[in-house]
Amino acid sequence: MSTDVPMMNIPAAAESKPLGPVAKVGHFLDACIRWSTELCAAVLVVAEVALLFANVFYRYALHDPLIWGDELATLLFIWLAMLGAVIALRRNEHMRLTTFIAHLSPSRRALVDTFGAVVVIAFMLALLSPAWDYVSEQWPITSAALSISDGYRVAALAVGLTLMLAISVARLMEQARPLHFLASFVVVGGIAAALMAFKVQITALGNWNLLIFFVGAVVFMIVIGIPIMVAFGLSTVAYLGTVTFTPMLIVMGRIDEGMSSLILLAIPLFVFLGALIEAMGMARAMIRFLASMIGHLRGGLSYVLVGAIYLVSGISGSKAADMAAVAPALFPEMKKRGEDENELVAMLSASGAMSETIPPSLVLITIGSVTGVSISALFTGGFMPAVVGAIAMIAVIWMKNRKREVKGVERAKPRDVIKAFFIALPALALPVVIRAAVVEGVATATEVASVGVIYTFVVGLLFYRSFDWKRLYPIIVSTASLSGAILIIIGCATAMAWALTQSGFSQQLTTLMAHAPGGATGFLIISSAAFVVLGSFLEGIPAIVLFGPLLFPVARSLGVNDVHYAMVAIFAMGLGLFAPPFGVGFYAACAVAKVNPDGAMKRVWPYLGALAVALSVLVAVPWVSTGFLS
Template identity: 80%
Template sequence: MSVEIQMEKIPQAAAFKAGNPVARIGWRLETGIRWLTEVAAAGLVVAEVLLLFANVFYRYALHDPLVWGDELASLLFIWLAMLGSVIALRRGEHMRLTTFIARLAPPRRAFADTFGAVVVIAFILVLLQPAWEYTTEEWAITSAALEISNAFRVAAISVGLSLMLAISVARLMERASARHFCVSVLVVAGVAALLYVAKAAMTAFGNWNLVLFFVVGVVFMIVIGVPIMVAFGLSTVAYLTTVTSTPMLVVVGRMDEGMSGLILLAIPLFVFLGALIEAMGMANAMIRFLASLIGHLRGGLSYVLIGAIYLVSGISGSKAADMAAVAPALFPEMKKRGEDENELVAMLSASGAMSETIPPSLVLITIGSVTGVSISALFTGGFMPAVVGAMAMAAVVWFKNRRKDTHGVARAAPRDVGRAFLIALPALALPFVIRAAVVEGIATATEVASVGVAYTFVAGLVFYRCFDWKRLYPMLVSTASLSGAILIIIGCATAMAWALTQSGFSRQLAELMSAAPGGPAGFLVISAVAFVLLGSFLEGIPAIVLFGPLLFPVARTMGINEVHYAMVAVFAMGLGLFAPPFGVGFYAACAIAKVDPDGAMKRVWPYLGALFVALLILVAVPWVSVGFLPAA
């Protein structure tokens, strides 16, 4: 997640009145691409949900599996990922860090936005011709069940890159000044020329080049607000072009490999499921029940906030969406009871960190995809670490509210609690339906979200009856956008991880961390600290894709249970993600609640301190993560 600072928009009417033909052409180009991509992507989300649910129904109910189902799902999936990436680029929803550029004066911020757009264009231009060449080479490969050329699937990459290039150019035509554009092009071209001239000299530096490209280069691009996927991808391209003779066709192939894992199809489905839960009124029903049950206690609504985040977390794929579903339902009543808004945001932010391991977390799905760890085992292991985090936060809430006057706060009558429970029961059952579908073999981890979507539609329409059908299309488009932003990061990070592996860095890292003092315990502690730092700058998904393939084999060789290691890594990244001053999750919580970060920053530290203690417990007590796993 990121706190987005959008480029200053030029209103359509102003552009026409000013007689700016360049801006007018850019606006028309962007509008055409908008309708083309959004309608197609919305249709693909619906098609994937229906196809995967049909797979479950035919296999489990009719015992007649659709042999072509997975192939068709894979073909549609990469098109959904690339069109979603285009939509995310147009809407400014690609993951990026804007903490630093937000502090710039408007003219400098405008230049930073223009420079970032030129960097994006440079990255796309480098890969565009190899992407079309990759499509041509895949023409000879035929799928087993559908018996069609694989070129129809991988063409999504080249088409997507072409549309992203068109969007980037259209944005510059609409919004960038000629001076900013020319300076940006000269800087980017100058850096490229410098790398070309210094190619021979840099090759002699060996793996010290990794520091230049994958530390200095990546950090610089992230700091100036370049999308994380471009920071990963362009650093990889620059390294391979300058230091090796690897053709760019290989980079496109690695991106395809990273985005094509069928298990990742769970990402758009769970994103859509999360939006559906909120739109159907199910999230609000769960919150009302918790409030009636414990809202009368000292700090009762604070406990409700923690419990509500626990219940809705992990499904939407966006912590911002989780927090946005809970905050409007609870904050007004909490303010009526005298709660300070800074305290509320501090609790909201820390609750987001606490709940990172709760299934069906997209980070857990990503770990399973890139490391081979069982998704079912990760889902099972994710509940208790969050319980430990929730208990640590509850201890802070109790301590802060132990002398609070609750006079005038009425306790809900047992009848009202029972009524709220019955109303919330269909919503409360959803996590159990999802888990049972996986454990009982009804659906795979990829397909289970389609079961959840079907259940939510039926339960929402039958029991809650508050769904506005006008919200469906925007939900589908938003699902495609968020999914595309996540998946293209995975693709670029996969290419980057491949480059690091080929350089020998993974072997050196394994040797270094294996020699850490303290054996497995020391390795766990070092990993926890490293993932806290990573979480401060990166979302969990790109960090896991980049470092998971490097570190999980080391943990395995040291005898550390992979589920235990995964929980430590995810919990630590969540802590970093919501820890100021760098954690972008913290600023997202402030934005949702419309609160100044400076005030909330002073209140969040006790909660983060409690979560750090919970992290130490996870490191020291493997049972918390693996105690409920079935015996091998």
């Protein structure tokens, strides 16, 4: 989702005016929250890396496992997630769709942004009291190893919601026009009053009321740029509060359940790892090696682009990190060779879609967490689907460059290729180290990221020596922000999926999909099309958290292998994520390359068409996903 557009925009002229008394209070409050949350989150990221690596070291090297290690990691993790969500809200980095509101005039955009901020406040207010009640509810429960109250852990939810409420209020005080605020308050209050007034009638609609809350309301909020976590969470709260007697305390329990799975701790650690790979110079070393081997061929650097995305994706787990690492290293030289910048962005975008299944993809980790599929099996099954996608990409590149003349490009001498290989070898070894640590039982799928972080630090500092220590703190804070934005979506989507299950919708969906024409093949085709659409609007993680628990049981009942279905779903969502006009990954690629989307949009379709063919192969040939499973 786009994160480069502020939640509330104001004209530049207004920004230069002296702040009024109310705006000054809001600015001061915002600054206090910024410094306190960013520093605490940075400390937590470092603490989690150290703790998980200590778990591995004590268990594998000293044969004396830290019994309390996982409990402490879980406690710190929920605090990291919520503080990260606070930072993401303050920095306007929550996942949200800005495709439509970006075209509004400044005055209309200001009104929509103010309305969005009021909606965020309404969501926080709805859960604030239940969140603190949830702390009281959990306080008598003590942990087994640490023997401390669980209230210390779940207090993170209450504190995080309180701080997000404070940030939203501060932003309104700083930037909102009084008339816009009044209009937004009246509309939001009017909607709430209407839901209460027509509660009986809405309840009488049966499951048709799901269209009001989980289609109409969610789509409306996403379209006007409200963060996805609020769209999911507020629609769930509104549904349960209107048509059921479910206490909001249960909603907090489901959010806690969604965010507290220890396997999800791999998300911030792999995000951190991805940023370190680029900062340490390891990504550049790998790209130089690939360029020395095949850069002299027709379209040679295009092949390098595909290969580089494949290699980097296998380490970083973050698509934004992948593109940011590869584009600056390759694009200048490709432009010198006459490549059109729109073609470059088209290839970059399609390569991002191709590599979604490569471990340790954050989507793989998430899908394993919410569906119970083995993370190790998903990591093993993810390589070959991406190979099929890469072959499809290479076929298009070959077709486009088969008659192209190559001038002024010399083939690298063998000794230069060998030199580049040895320079890149420590970086190329990282995916091997990560996979070996999991397969050999040295580390779990959660802990292995800490091994990767330590390895990257050591190798980067000893071999590449290009790291600027001034970048470390911003990298850590950005890690917390992105992780918080992802994890709170998972929490809200878990609550939403629970509400859909309680309504009976999941059973209806199961029955409908189980009787799809064509049996298992028909089900896979329908799922592929659905996930392409969902991926373009929601990104992979929100979509899979919401629909994974509903659709994976159907797939199992039809005899579809879990890993096969996961690869089809993830590849399809990647295709939707990077497909214009709605795929937000496409616009992220344009932003990385600083290219206008209009020109690139015309060039991306041949590559996406090739990936659609690759998706068909994944659907038809289960071996691609399951052939290497033991």
